[in-house]
Amino acid sequence: DQQVKQNSPSLSVQEGRISILNCDYTNSMFDYFLWYKKYPAEGPTFLISISSIKDKNEDGRFTVFLNKSAKHLSLHIVPSQPGDSAVYFCAASGGSFNKFYFGSGTKLNVKP
């Protein structure tokens, strides 16, 4: 079941620069997408969401972009901070009762 893919297992950026995390999906029924952040030994924490009627959603330093034709979304973090170092999961749902499909995660390391 590879309906949501995060092809980069890890990403390293310098503090203050932009972090771009990518996610691809295959199911055209998906209409709601979320990004979660996860620290070790903790549960996923909601970061930002976007529905398919939009192509961009912004919340402070975090912006999610959705390209429906390419079935691709990305999370931009600007500026990146060391506290952003965590595993980031994208998740998607659609046509089903709040069943989310998660990607495998991207481990972000922001270097001071």
Place this chain on the structure above:
Amino acid sequence: EPEVTQTPSHQVTQMGQEVILRCVPISNHLYFYWYRQILGQKVEFLVSFYNNEISEKSEIFDDQFSVERPDGSNFTLKIRSTKLEDSAMYFCASSETGGREKLFFGSGTQLSVL
């Protein structure tokens, strides 16, 4: 901010034993879920629960698994006869309306089956 709490944080059990993982969802939430993450793999949906019954379940959620809301606050996941491959981090989650909205996750129970 209100949070989902899970107990225990770690559970070690012998293969074939029954385990019960416990969760207290956020008090005004009506929809409850279990997800799990096997080490190094993605977070996988197990089951959703609303109005005292299962709404949806995955292929993973076979007859060895069951869920229950025994009272007004707890939500439990029972594995009747654990297998080695059940070793994983189990996350409970809840949401208010069950629509297109975020899930709130607990910090998880790490289950190790020996």
